[in-house]
Amino acid sequence: MPTVVIYDRLSRLYAEEAPDHRIAACKAYAAARGWEVVHIAMDTNVSGASKLEDRPGMREVLAWLPRADYVLAAKLDRYARSVLEFQRLLDAAKATKATIVTADGVVSPENSSLIANVLAAFAEYERDMITARITASKEHFRQRGNHLGGIAPYGYAVSGPVNNKRWVIDEPAAAILRECADKLINHGGSLTAMARDLNERGVLPPAEHARQRDGRKLRGQVWHSTTLRDVLYTPAVRGWLIQATPGTRRSALTNQPVLDAEGNPVSAGPAILDAETWSAVRAIVDGKSVGRGAPRGGKSLLLHLAVCSECNGPMYRQRRTVNGKDYSTYVCRAGVGKHGAHRPNVITARYLEEMVTADYLKRFGSFALMRWQEADGSAVLQLAEVTTQLDNLAGNLANLPAGGRAAQRVTAQITALEARVTELEAEAEHAVGRWVDAGGTVADAWAQRETDGRRSLLGDLGARVVVRPATPGAVRRFDPQRADVTYAGPAWMRDADPFAVRLAEIELEELLGDA
Template identity: 75%
Template sequence: MPTVVIYDRLSRLFAEEAPDHRINACKAYAEQRGWQVIHIATDTNVSGATKLEDRPGMREVLSWLPRADYVLAAKLDRYARSVLEFQRLLKAADSTHATVVTADGVVSPENASIIINVLAAFAEYERDMITARIQASKDHFRSRGNHLGGLAPYGYAVDGPVNNKRWTIDETAASIIRECAEQLTQHGASLAGLTRNLNERGILPPADHARQRDGRKVRGQVWHTTTLRDVLYTPAVRGWLVQAVPGEKRGALTNQPVLDAEGRPLSAGPALLDAETWSAVRGILDEKAKGRGVRRSGKALLLHVAPCSECDGPMYRQRREARGKDYTTYVCRKGVGKHGIHRPNVIVAAPVEAMVTAEFLKRFGRLKLMRWTEPDGSAVLQLSEVTTQIERLAGNLVHLEPGGAAARIAVTQLNALERRQAELRTEAEQAEGRWVDAGRTVKTEWEQRDEEGRRGLLIDLGARVVISPPAPGAPKRFDPSRVSIDFEGPAWMRDADPATAELAAIARDELNEVP
């Protein structure tokens, strides 16, 4: 009795498309022909263009070919929608003297050698047509700013009917994004510190947050610095649809906004961060993306602030505790051990840090803190937003009663927007980096920052703390004379023209003299 292996494939598994009826049709065909079914193999959620070896069910078919006279599927397109893959199947079957047929009678043992290649070509053509239709549908929904499937970016949820899905703000996640953005831009926080804080607070990372929100079981994942970086860096936080750049691997660092016919980003939902904040966040993250060989910031307050007087190398903090007491020190590694190039240079950390802090706050505590803003396109982004608001408001104005209260309010808003539009246009045309008032004093900022953030302030204000080795035979206790503290002054003063810098220095000295 001839033997047969039955095969069925589904691109997507839906209840109404279950393979049972096709397999039953194959069984009936085999019974009619007097063939013995020796195996049934199925593939679900597998494309017809997938390679044969990448399909679990097809691998079963190939393993049974030496024991089968026929391979049977309900229709030709169940085997493959690629002429190349179908030819490979035919060659595999021919090598074992098996014949590929279909239960619908189109390909039978009598005509298989003639018709099968022609029909396979039509199956591939149909696949190309389906692909073109799906792509056209995606292009249509993308042009409307609709969500195209999958999880929404962190900070958003998906809402709306099937053909008009949009992003809505997920306030729980959005508040995390805004909090982290503020800590980065306003308080000198680091990605590592923010990531550690999120994990300590039990904040779920993006994938687990989406699972919990949708009522699914979480997997116990944690935040990583790269996860937080991607969440903050992606253009999706502006409410824009994003797509991969051709030739680039898809990812938050390389994705670009989808643009409309006029070159403006397509919006799929409200923005989580305004243009200026997002631009500042990206600038900070780009600055922190240092490669190998570039000096990296550690966690010590005086790292890269306190050099050794002997070699001008950095003093590193070594944390040591014993019996509840802190014996942490700063040490120059080039003065330690048998390979040291100069005499040992070690100093107790706590008093030197306290000494630098006191001197720093005495000199600069009352100064207004300034923040550097880079011309990275934020003005252009805001200009686009304001122009869109003007167009919408102008369109609504024609439908309002002339001289009415609503019309007067709309005109007032239009005037304000047009003034802002003019300011942004000027700013965009003459964009350059500048220092802006952060709205608080250096002392207030110092008190709000952690150790890493405070080190950033010391660097910004030009701190240099030179540590000298102890004199031979000196007692083993903290000696303030070993510490030389100097400040170049705030970066915003150093960058100013000489006349402005001199006036600022005079004002600073006068301020320091106030009791």
């Protein structure tokens, strides 16, 4: 029975459209043809102009190509709106002897090669027209100060007809902003203390406030100092429409006002904070953020691996250097200060990291390192490219004098490409990800990596460090008995077949016993 992979893509431009009916149409088409559906792949909020390898669902399709006779989508534009990307898909299908078809009957097994490229050109033209129209429309409404979609900034709500939406002040939220600005400027308030106070009073943070206002289900989010900082710092509190600064990620700290033709900020609604108050708030926030953007020393080795025995919460590395000596510690935030939920839990970072490192390398340093290789379909795309190169070289070789130097060079290239084809065909046989030998040992990788890479190795071996608070009255020195280090075992063993896992566990126990 012929096999088929069904693919569907949902564009950002039509996010309200559901894919269910298209998948059902594809299943009905496959059933009528007597094809067996072996896999269904979907991409949501993905542009048809994006590269094949940049789409998670399309990577699944490419990985399944060597095992499928057909790839089926509801319409041609579900595959791509770019002639180049659609041609790459056709080449990949040709290399694996699969056929691209559509459930609407426009591209069928009988006419696939003839009609596909012509229709793909029209799909690309349509996509360009839609993109140009939407870009022009957004620019028009932006210059008018209209709300362009999404949730309004905290302190505002959206009001007005579809083509003239504006911001209006949301008084409960605006009152919180004015209150916090006053505390920050006139009463020496801190962002952390104010965020804690808002949580204790039951004031909802921005996203939760918008959900409650719109009658949607709450998610239990709370205020953080960074959340409060952002809503006070953003130019939106002046009533200005904002956009990301070119070359930076969208952020309250980097956003800038949209400017009109005269270079003035475009107003989308009334101001919540006046110019003097907002400038004072930003000056205070900037003053408390000395060093923002400065290079960091790297994340801690045991971040997300060290936990507190009292609350099972994460231990964070608190950096401290005195006269060039490192006195950094791992601290459980839940046990800090008068608001702490349990007794303080602090331990010297350097000694804890050294203890975990020595234990880890002793146990696992000699293990062969494995790495996870995702079946992303890249081998199929490469196979199509290499096959095309082989065909071209074979045609050139036929026109060269036999035995000449040029013919010898082309023959050598063909031999190398044929070997590469064999490798790619073997790689294309895997439709799912798997663990492969990375070469070398765990100890080798540890020596070559920086802090982030070493933490990743600890995570792959399932490391967990449980730290207990110091005994009251004990001598203030590092006590290794306060930390329990356990390992779930290598991830490549944990994800294997249960029977194989048990065998690996027995082998691991024997190895650790010998060590």
